[in-house]
Structures are given as structure tokens and as C-alpha cells.
Amino acid sequence: MHRVVALVTAPQASFELGCAAAVFRDPPYRFSVCTEHPGNLSTTEGFDMVVTSGLRALDRADTIVVPGWLPINREPTPAVLRALTRAHRRGARLVSICSGAYLLAATGLLDGRRVATHWRYADELQRRFPAVQVDPDVLYVDHGDVATSGGSGTGIDLCLHLVRRDHGASYAAWVAGRMVMPPHREGGQTQYRSAEPVPKEPVPKESLGGLLDWAVERLDKPITVDDLARRANVSPRTLARRFEQQLGAAPGQWLLAQRIARTRVLLEETDLSVDAIAARVGLSSATNLRRRFRAALHTTPSAYRRAYQGK
Secondary structure (H helix, E strand, C coil): CEEEEEECCCCECHHHHHHHHHHCCCCCEEEEEECCCCEEEEECCCCEEEECCCHHHHHHCCEEEEECCCCCCCCCCHHHHHHHHHHHHCCCEEEEEHHHHHHHHHCCCCCCCEEECCCCCHHHHHHHCCCCEEECCECEEECCCEEEECCCCHHHHHHHHHHHHHHCHHHHHHHHHHHCCCCCCCCCCECCCCCCCCCCCCCCCCCCHHHHHHHHCCCCCCCCHHHHHHHHCCCHHHHHHHHHHHHCCCHHHHHHHHHHHHHHHHHHHCCCCHHHHHHHCCCCCHHHHHHHHHHHHCCCHHHHHHHHHCC
């Protein structure tokens, strides 16, 4: 059983905590919550919750999640910093959601590393911790032992990514389906920013949902961006703009990500050859599949299959 412990602090953002709890609630994970001083804990939403476990719970954790750190300019106590560094030293994975990157940065474990946080907090994080390489645009960054995510909802993306890394794409897709969430968003996608004031009468945007479903059902076909644009009855430029607005990625990037995701599931769940899988996911040849797969995951299809079919 993989023990996931959320380290919470008042005032705790309940949504960020809920992101981790929803993803890690079922076996093979066991989810729990701890805080420095057990008892009643206030939330940013105006209600209190009761937390009964103290920092010693971190000594037994395999993954520690920091679901926000508010206010962001608050200094953590030496006891909290010692508990996190001690856990990291024995091999626990440290994960932050949104402003939680501030607490991980205070441990020094993010120095010299690329880090994600909510774009609103990025400048202040960079100012306070100049040794950290803050990327205000990406959804999440995973270094293996330490992982950070951007705004609140990207915590779900990061947690699903960790499930995928732990137990494969098929199980992560099952978890996402239970939550009625997209199974995979690449960490390098851009965070959505509401930089301009919302107009009084917003211009409606045509949803890409139907087009995406159409494409996913035809991944074995050589679909191009022009094919997607014709299906949506728009120009390729308009399609690219809609993808950027709604998905934070270019159409070609999204399509390739779906092909890679399907490849992972087929490698995990079938004994199909790489040639056969390439045909099923529309990557034309085993050579092309291997090249794309290695670029995306830094491993080969055969090594990936051995890793996940052996679990």
C-alpha cells in the first residue's frame, strides 16, 4: 500500500486538498491528512475541519502532498522543514499544488530546479527564492523525487500523472474516468490566464468536445490538422486558436499526445507487436512510433512494456 499524506495548514484551501484526496483515495493508495498542531483547522472557504495526526505521520509517508501554503509570505516553522527534509532524505516523494511550492522551496530542495506554481504567485516565489527556476506557464513539473503543479485544478493533472507513473496509463485512465476528468494533460501545456477583464457579454466559444471525441475514435487513421479543421468547418488558424484557448496546446501536439496515450495502454494491456500498435494509433510505422515514444517518455516501447506488464 502506497501511503499518501497531505500536510495541511490553516487556512487550508479545501479544493487543493480535495484534488489529492479524490485521486489517491482508493487502493493501491492510502490517503490521510496531518498538520503540525492537530485539532480544528480553518479553511479558506469558511468552515473548519478536524485533523488528528501530527507531523510524525510524514515519517511513514511514501508521497507527501502540500495542497497550498497560505498566506504565501508566511515562514514555515523549523519543525515542518525538518519533517519534510527528513522524509525526502529517506526517499519520500514531495508534491506541491498551487502555492504549496512556497513550502517546498523553503526546504531548499527546489534550488536549481524548474518549478511550477500558480502564475499569480510566480514572481513572488522567484523573488523570495532566487535559486529556484520558476516557470509560470506550465501545468506541472515532475523531477521524480519532487513534483510541483500550477493553479489549483492542475493539482489533479499532476496527481493523475503520478498515478500514471506509478501504475500505468490504463489505471490512471480508470481513476480519471471515475472522476469524469480528462485522463491526461501534458505538464508542459500552458496555464490558462485570465489577464483581461471579463466582458459584460462574453463571446461564446464553440466547444471542441465533439471534435476531440471524433478524433480519439479514429486514432488508427492518418488524421492531420487540416482534417480536424475541415471536420470543425473552420480554417487551420481558427482551429489552432480554439485549441490554445480551450486546451492550451496546438492541434498537432494534442493529437500526438492522444496517440502516445493509446500506445501506453496497448503496451500495458496487450502483447501486440510494436508494428501492430503503430498501425492502431496512426503512427505509420514501428520506427516512427519508437522515435515519438522516446521523445515523449524518454524510454522505449519495449522497456515500458517490461516495466508495466511486470507489475
